[in-house]
Amino acid sequence: MRGTPFAGCLAAAALALATAMPAPPTRATDLVTLSPQTWDSYAPVGKEADAIYGDFALRNDRVVAVIARPVRMRNANMTVRDVGGMIIDLARRDSEGGDQLQAFYAASPTNDFQFAGVEVDEPEIFDVERNEPDGTNRARPSMLVRARSITLRLISKPRPDRPTVELRYTLGDDADAVTVETTWTNDTGRDLAIEPADALRAERTFEKAPDGSSSLFWVADAHFGQAYGVLPEGVEVSSKSDARYSYLDYPIGGSDEVVLGPGESTSLSRRLVPAADLFEVRAVAAEAQGVEQSEGSLVVRDESGAPVEGADVLLRVDGELYARGRTDAEGRLSGRLPAGMEGEPEVVAPWGDSTTEFEPLDGEPGTYVATLPQPGYVVAEISGEDGGPIPCKVQFKGKNGTESPDFGPDSGEVAVGNLYYSHDGRFRQALAPGQYDVIISYGPEYDAVFTELAVDRGAEAGLTATLVRTVDTTGWVSSDFHSHSTPSGDNTASQLGRVLNLLCEHVEFAPCTEHNRLSTYVPHLRALGVERLMATCTGLELTNRPLPLNHQNAFPLALREHTQDGGAPTIDDDPETQIERLALWDGHSDKLVQVNHPDLGHMFFDRNGDGQQDQGFRGMFGHMDVIEVHPLHTIFEPASIDRDGRSYNNTIVNWMQLLNQGHRIPGVVNTDAHYNLHGSGWLRNDLKSPTDDPSEIDVMDVVHAAEAGQVVMTSGPFLEVVARSDGAEAIPGGDLELAGGSATLRVKVQCPNWFDVDRVQVFLNGKPSEDLDFTRESTPDAFSSEGAVRFDREIPLTLDEDTHVIVATIGEGSSLGPVFGEGGHADDKPVAVSNPIFIDADGDGFEPNGDTLGAPLPTKEN
Known part of the structure; x- marks a missing residue:
C-alpha cells in the first residue's frame, strides 16, 4: 500500500576511578577528562574519532560527545584544525557506525576559548580542579562529574575588537542531543556587529540538507551509519554546503547581522543531534518541536522470507527526501514519524532491486513488510597453492546486460565499488542475478584468475580458484612507503580499508604514514589475524606549504597514543627546518626520511622560484635518504615534458641529472593512495631483504636497504x-x-x-x-x-x-x-x-x- 506511514577527580582519586565511576546507571550524565584511567570507558570509537588525552567526554546512556581541550594548536588532524573547545566526536552510543563527524565549530574557532566552569543539576559526584599551568600557560582542568544534567562552560579570551563569547555544552540524563548555547556580550564600549553562525564538517559519503532555510539542518551517512542534525531554538537555520563544510547562519531577529550596543548581549541555543540515520534525526527534532509521532517498524525480506540486511529505506514527501535509513541484521528498521504523515516510501536492496509496496505484518501492529526479489549469492573459496586461505582482491564486472555491482563507496572497507577485499579468500556476498566476469588477484607476483560467473536468483554460485605464485622474488620484499586514510584529514577512507587494500595487493611492508599524525595499522592486522602477512610500523608524512616541496615521510617513529598528533613533530613553513626536525625526531633515531613527490628543480636549483639557478634548499640535502621519482614511464621522455600547453619537469630524468651532479640519493615510488578502490598496489618498491617472510621482516633492514639504494621501483x-x-x-x-x-x-x-x-x-x-x-x-x-x-x-x-x-x-x-x-x-x-x-x-x-x-x-x- 503506497504512502502508508511507518517509522523508520582527579589525581587524588585516579586509581579509584574505576570504582568511583562504574558504568553509568540508566539515568545519569558523566563529564570526565580523558586520561589513561578514563580512556577505555569513555573515549568513543568510529572512523572519524579524534579524541586525545585532555579532551572532555560528555555522555549519558544515549549520547557521547567529545569537546576538544580548549587550547591553541589543538588540531584534530591536518585539515580539521583549531578545534579547541569544539565538538570533534559525537555519536549515539548504540550506533554501529560510531563517530563520523569531523567537527562542529560552534560560534567561531578563532575565539580562543578557555575553561570557565561546570554547572550541574542533582550531582552524585562533583570533582573539578584546575591543575598547574602547562606549556600553554593555562590551567589544565581535570574533571570527574556525575549528575542529572551537566553544563560545560567555556569563555573566550577578551579582545578589544571582539565581543566576549561564552559557550555552554549541556547534556541531561534523558537527552538525545547536546544543547549548545552561545552568548555574545559586548564589553568593548562601542557598537559591535556579530553574525551568529556555526560550521559543521562532514564530508564525502554524507548526504546533506538542501541549501536554504529550515527549522532543521541535517547530514546523513547511510553507508557508515551515522547522521547529525542541528535544531536551533526560536530561529531557523540558513545553510549552505560544499564538499567539506556546511555553513550555518542564524538570522536572529530576521537579520544575519546583530548589532550589540555597549554592555548588550544576545544568545543562540541549538540542539546537536547524533543519530544512526536521518529517520532518527527527524524523530528527535519532531519530539523537541512537540509534534505528535507514531512508532512503527518496517521489516524487509526477500521472497524466501530471509531478512535483508542493509536495505536502503527512503521516504519522500512531495517528491523531496524526508528520511533515509538502513535495515539491521534482522531486516528491520524501527523508529518514529509524525502521526498521519503521508509520503512515498521505497526500499532498495543492496543488490539493486527495489519496491514501493508494503503490507501490514500480522501480529505486530504498526509493523509493515516489504518483500524484495531474491538475490543470488557468490560463495567464494579462494586458496593458495597449499590449499589454505589466501588474501585476494575479487573484482566483479557485469556482462551481457548485467550491471557491475556497487558494494559501497571508495572510502569503504571490505566491499568497495565492484571489489571485494578478502583477507582469507572465504566470503559470501549477495549479487544481482546475471552474468559476470570475475578477476581474482593477489598482486603482481601471482597469476590472476579470470573466470565467469552465472548468478541465479535464490541460488548460490560457487567461486573457487587457486592463486599461483609464478614470479620468484627470493631475497626481495615488496613495499609501499606512502599512503593515507582518514586520520590524515584530507580524505575519509577507512584505515581498515587501507590495510585490506595493501594486504590484498600483496604489499609485504607498509608503514602507516598519515599526514602530520602518527598512527598504526597493527590493531587492524591483529583484528584480521593477518599480522604474519604484512609487516608495518608507525611513520608519518609531514605536510606543509610550499607545495609540493615541503612533504616528507619518515619511519619508524615512536607513537605516543592518545596525544596531540600521536606525538608527531610539528610542521614548519621553512622546508629546511621541517625536514631537519623530522630527521632529528625521537632523539635522532635511525629512520628513513623520504622526500615526497618533489619539484626537484625548485628544491635543488631554484630556491626563490625565479627561474634562475641558485643553490636551492641546500639545508634539506643532508637529511633526505630517498626521493620519490615517479612516474616511471617518463624515464624514456625528455627532461622537460610539454603537455596541454604547459611545460613540466620530468622528475625521474631530473633525478638522473642529480645523480650526475653527485647527489647520490636513491629513488623510490609509492602510490600516495587516499582511497580504497584500487588505491594501493599499482606502484611498489622491491627491496633487498634477508628474509622473504613478512612476519620476519625487521623494519631497520628495510630502512637500511632503502638508504643503500637496494631498491627496484615497479608498477x-x-x-x-x-x-x-x-x-x-x-x-x-x-x-x-x-x-x-x-x-x-x-x-x-x-x-x-x-x-x-x-x-x-x-x-x-x-x-x-x-x-x-x-x-x-x-x-x-x-x-x-x-x-x-x-x-x-x-x-x-x-x-x-x-x-x-x-x-x-x-x-x-x-x-x-x-x-x-x-x-x-x-x-x-x-x-x-x-x-x-x-x-x-x-x-x-x-x-x-x-x-x-x-x-x-x-x-x-x-
Whole structure:
C-alpha cells in the first residue's frame, strides 16, 4: 500500500576511578577528562574519532560527545584544525557506525576559548580542579562529574575588537542531543556587529540538507551509519554546503547581522543531534518541536522470507527526501514519524532491486513488510597453492546486460565499488542475478584468475580458484612507503580499508604514514589475524606549504597514543627546518626520511622560484635518504615534458641529472593512495631483504636497504639487475670496481599472466644506450612469451669512464589492464626501473661526470 506511514577527580582519586565511576546507571550524565584511567570507558570509537588525552567526554546512556581541550594548536588532524573547545566526536552510543563527524565549530574557532566552569543539576559526584599551568600557560582542568544534567562552560579570551563569547555544552540524563548555547556580550564600549553562525564538517559519503532555510539542518551517512542534525531554538537555520563544510547562519531577529550596543548581549541555543540515520534525526527534532509521532517498524525480506540486511529505506514527501535509513541484521528498521504523515516510501536492496509496496505484518501492529526479489549469492573459496586461505582482491564486472555491482563507496572497507577485499579468500556476498566476469588477484607476483560467473536468483554460485605464485622474488620484499586514510584529514577512507587494500595487493611492508599524525595499522592486522602477512610500523608524512616541496615521510617513529598528533613533530613553513626536525625526531633515531613527490628543480636549483639557478634548499640535502621519482614511464621522455600547453619537469630524468651532479640519493615510488578502490598496489618498491617472510621482516633492514639504494621501483614487473666484474658483483645501490675495462650485466624480468614487457633499456650515466636497447621487435630471441620469465640475458659492458648503470623495462604494447579496474590505472604501462649501480672504471673511486643529459638543470616548475 503506497504512502502508508511507518517509522523508520582527579589525581587524588585516579586509581579509584574505576570504582568511583562504574558504568553509568540508566539515568545519569558523566563529564570526565580523558586520561589513561578514563580512556577505555569513555573515549568513543568510529572512523572519524579524534579524541586525545585532555579532551572532555560528555555522555549519558544515549549520547557521547567529545569537546576538544580548549587550547591553541589543538588540531584534530591536518585539515580539521583549531578545534579547541569544539565538538570533534559525537555519536549515539548504540550506533554501529560510531563517530563520523569531523567537527562542529560552534560560534567561531578563532575565539580562543578557555575553561570557565561546570554547572550541574542533582550531582552524585562533583570533582573539578584546575591543575598547574602547562606549556600553554593555562590551567589544565581535570574533571570527574556525575549528575542529572551537566553544563560545560567555556569563555573566550577578551579582545578589544571582539565581543566576549561564552559557550555552554549541556547534556541531561534523558537527552538525545547536546544543547549548545552561545552568548555574545559586548564589553568593548562601542557598537559591535556579530553574525551568529556555526560550521559543521562532514564530508564525502554524507548526504546533506538542501541549501536554504529550515527549522532543521541535517547530514546523513547511510553507508557508515551515522547522521547529525542541528535544531536551533526560536530561529531557523540558513545553510549552505560544499564538499567539506556546511555553513550555518542564524538570522536572529530576521537579520544575519546583530548589532550589540555597549554592555548588550544576545544568545543562540541549538540542539546537536547524533543519530544512526536521518529517520532518527527527524524523530528527535519532531519530539523537541512537540509534534505528535507514531512508532512503527518496517521489516524487509526477500521472497524466501530471509531478512535483508542493509536495505536502503527512503521516504519522500512531495517528491523531496524526508528520511533515509538502513535495515539491521534482522531486516528491520524501527523508529518514529509524525502521526498521519503521508509520503512515498521505497526500499532498495543492496543488490539493486527495489519496491514501493508494503503490507501490514500480522501480529505486530504498526509493523509493515516489504518483500524484495531474491538475490543470488557468490560463495567464494579462494586458496593458495597449499590449499589454505589466501588474501585476494575479487573484482566483479557485469556482462551481457548485467550491471557491475556497487558494494559501497571508495572510502569503504571490505566491499568497495565492484571489489571485494578478502583477507582469507572465504566470503559470501549477495549479487544481482546475471552474468559476470570475475578477476581474482593477489598482486603482481601471482597469476590472476579470470573466470565467469552465472548468478541465479535464490541460488548460490560457487567461486573457487587457486592463486599461483609464478614470479620468484627470493631475497626481495615488496613495499609501499606512502599512503593515507582518514586520520590524515584530507580524505575519509577507512584505515581498515587501507590495510585490506595493501594486504590484498600483496604489499609485504607498509608503514602507516598519515599526514602530520602518527598512527598504526597493527590493531587492524591483529583484528584480521593477518599480522604474519604484512609487516608495518608507525611513520608519518609531514605536510606543509610550499607545495609540493615541503612533504616528507619518515619511519619508524615512536607513537605516543592518545596525544596531540600521536606525538608527531610539528610542521614548519621553512622546508629546511621541517625536514631537519623530522630527521632529528625521537632523539635522532635511525629512520628513513623520504622526500615526497618533489619539484626537484625548485628544491635543488631554484630556491626563490625565479627561474634562475641558485643553490636551492641546500639545508634539506643532508637529511633526505630517498626521493620519490615517479612516474616511471617518463624515464624514456625528455627532461622537460610539454603537455596541454604547459611545460613540466620530468622528475625521474631530473633525478638522473642529480645523480650526475653527485647527489647520490636513491629513488623510490609509492602510490600516495587516499582511497580504497584500487588505491594501493599499482606502484611498489622491491627491496633487498634477508628474509622473504613478512612476519620476519625487521623494519631497520628495510630502512637500511632503502638508504643503500637496494631498491627496484615497479608498477608490476619484477626486475633483477646484477653487475659482475672479475668475480665481484653489485646490485642496485652498490659499487663495483671495473676489472679490465669490462663487466657483465645480468638482467632478468618476470611478469605474471596479466601483463607483459617488450623493452629493456640500459641507461649509462642517465643516457639511454642505443646499443643496449632490447625490444621484442629488434631482438625477439631475448624475450619470452611463456612462463613468468620474459627476459633473461647476460649483457656485456665496456666502459671507459665511471658510470652509473640504471636498467628500465616496460611493456610499451601492454598495460596493467583490468586487474586495476576501469578509469584508474588500467591503462598504465607495466614498467620497472632499477636504482643505479655505480661502476668505478679506473679504480680511484666513483666520480660523477656532471652531465646534464642534453638539457639545462631544472628550475622551479611554473
